[in-house]
Amino acid sequence: MGRNIRKRRSSMATKAVAASxxxxxxxxxxxxxxxxxxxxxxxxxxxxxxxxxxxxxxxxxxxxxxxxxxxxxxxxxxxxxxxxxxxxxxxxxxxxxxxxxxxxxxxxxxxxxxxxxxxxxxxxxxxxxxxxxxxxxxxxxxxxxxxxxxxxxxxxAANTNAGQAGGGQQNNGGQQNGGNAGQAQNGQGGNGPVAADFVDITKVQANAQLGVGANGAKANGNGGSRGTFTSSCGTNGNDNHNTDNVIVAPGVTNGAHHLHDYVGNQNNDAFASDQELAGAGTSCQNQGDKSSYFWPVLRVQDGSQDFDQNNDGGGKEGNVGKILQPAQAQIKFVGNKRGKVVAMPTALRIITGDAKAFVNGNANANVNWSCTGFENKVQLETQYPICPQGSQVVRTTNFQSCWDGQNIDSANHRTHVAFAQADGTCANGFKAIPQLQVRLVYNVPAPKLQNGTVVQPYAVDSFPENLHKPITDHNDFINFFSTNLMNKMVNCINTGKKCK
Incomplete structure (x- = not known):
């Protein structure tokens, strides 16, 4: 089959030698x-x-x-x-x-x-x-x-990023974006993150619009599809990881240049065919969901190294530190606030967010960082939150929920799907499909900002030249629900039920 990396992280992870x-x-x-x-x-x-x-x-x-x-x-x-x-x-x-x-x-x-x-x-x-x-x-x-x-x-330069437009408004009392050239190369891996990438969430002015508008339109309108469908697929406790991306780089080892967590489908690597994915095992409780859900791992740069310290996509490309398993991984599908949804086609691929947003700009960025207890108040794009004691770091992703009605993928892996418009409608003749929402919760030791540097930072894995910026967070999905379970999902959402 493939070359999924499923190595259990060793408790004997070695300490990195301090670099000067x-x-x-x-x-x-x-x-x-x-x-x-x-x-x-x-x-x-x-x-x-x-x-x-x-x-x-x-x-x-x-x-x-x-x-x-x-x-x-x-x-x-x-x-x-x-x-x-x-x-x-x-x-x-x-x-x-x-x-x-x-x-x-x-x-x-x-x-x-x-x-x-x-x-x-x-x-x-x-x-x-x-x-x-x-x-x-x-x-x-x-x-x-x-x-x-x-x-x-x-x-x-480190402080030049089209994707960070508006970051100052999010900041309010925290560290400003940018930083000097030395800071640009902070981080245990030598390519970030830096102090300017973090902000004390208690000092950020309320700005949350999660669930409102194109990127997160929830079912809240008359005549809309108000139901939900939740799939419980675990938190990757079996350490199913690899640095491939079968959507954007099929057949290419280490096509992502960073490590992914996989839940759901257990055979996803660069060489997996649709037939192999359809026949694979799944970590989801409902065995009718063999979909693949994957995202870049989150690491804390605490001086330790994980199993991939000498691997491509890992330490060899600046992705270092202890991999954090999510405390929660909530996978939910919701409806459209203007009308009913239709079934997703088998093998539909959706990429949301942009792993290269730091250098590409924010045209395709789709990032929501927050802390438990603050999700309805503050959502961050260009900075990682420093959460108060007792609060956990949260990554929330709302996927595109309009489909062109024909294609399961497109040349740039984006134009066959789109976000709903602000009023909930799909433009250009696209059809409303269930919107996937992924909410990841982590227990993260709070970083400390000292003299313009950050101590024990955390960060998502990234392409090395994107310097572990929070704006590069992204998420991927390939639909392999059985026909019966997909039809059940659509019925639940369109009739206002809450199903699993």
Whole structure:
């Protein structure tokens, strides 16, 4: 079948050696050279000073997301295109690792990043995008030539993020977004999170609109479908993990570059076919639900390392610390506030949120961070909450609930589904389907903010160049409800019942 990683975490997790000037992970993983060293050295000449300042502002690499721009990929080209898109992600990961390990060279040479990192990266990306063109045209499809213009990448400062627009309004009394260049590389893995990524939730002005509007429209209107259906699928107590993503990178090992928790379907990895998923076992109490629910793991960076400290997608790519199993994983489907819902098709795929939102911007971000006792008051997007004693961290995700009525997936894995409009209706002839809502609750030791740094932070796993920003949280779903159970769900929701 596949290569799911189901290793039980060892209680003998080793303590990480405290890093000061440099941090090396996993025997060949990311290496961080201290940003501060160059700032305190005496540089000769104005050019050296400019180079040092430029290097200090560069935190990560930002590349246009080719996959999200694809609109039509012929069936015969899908695997080849998926492989090449995964190659683009791998190239960015490698370039980011080089960026993080050459800080001294950057301070000595203002053109180092362009000549040694982003220039060669552009050439690799151009060749890969051309292979995407060849795959599509060989299968009779048409290639959008404007995609060839997406080869060039830029560098990005830690406090520059289109996805964080409005973050200051959420902040109110907490740490401000951004931070200096040294902070940009804080975190046990050398690529975040930083103090600016956290806020004391008790100091944030009430802003919660969870369950209101396009991203969370609940059934509350006359004539709407008011029922609910809950599926109990556990909290991944059997440690079913891997770093694949069968939706966006089928057939590609480590296509996600970060670790996922899986509940429900137990055979989901990069190589799983729909037939294998349909025949798999499930962790759900109702065996008619073999759907796959998966999300990036949450880790506390307490100095320990988990089972994947030397693995791709784990410590080798800056995803370090103790993996936290959710205390609760609530999976619920709700209706549409304007009318009835229809059944989801078998094997429907939905991705919500954007794992690359820090560099992509917030167009596809869908993030709700909060604490128990505060969920109806505060929902955060660009910061992790620091919860008061006795309160737990909560991640809530409301999925797209409108379907085009035809496709179980789309070229960019997004355009076949959509969020309901503010009034609850589905636009463009789309049909209302049950809205999946996933609520994850964690017991997390509260981080402490000290002198502009964060002590014992927690963070979701991410692509390394996205610096473990909270805006990158995301969630994935593949529908494998039996026909009978899906029909039961739809009936329960449309008739106002609460079912399991």
């Amino acid at each position: 000037a440099a941090l090396a992970l996993g025997g060949g993983g990311l290496i961080w050279a201290n940003f501060y060293a160059s700032a305190h050295e005496s540089n000769s000449g104005q050019n050296s000073t400019k180079a040092a300042n430029a290097a200090a502002q560069v935190a990560t690499i930002s590349c246009p997301d080719v996959g999200q721009k694809l609109t039509n990929v012929p069936n015969g080209a899908k695997q080849g295109v998926a492989t090449e898109l995964a190659n683009l992600d791998k190239q960015i990961t490698e370039a980011y690792a080089r960026l993080a390990s050459t800080r001294q060279a950057q301070t000595n040479d203002a053109s180092f990043v362009q000549n040694a990192i982003t220039g060669p990266l552009k050439e690799k990306r151009a060749a890969t995008i051309d292979r995407i063109r060849i795959n599509i045209q060989r299968s009779g499809g048409q290639f959008n030539s404007s995609l060839s213009q997406l080869a060039a990448c830029t560098t990005q």
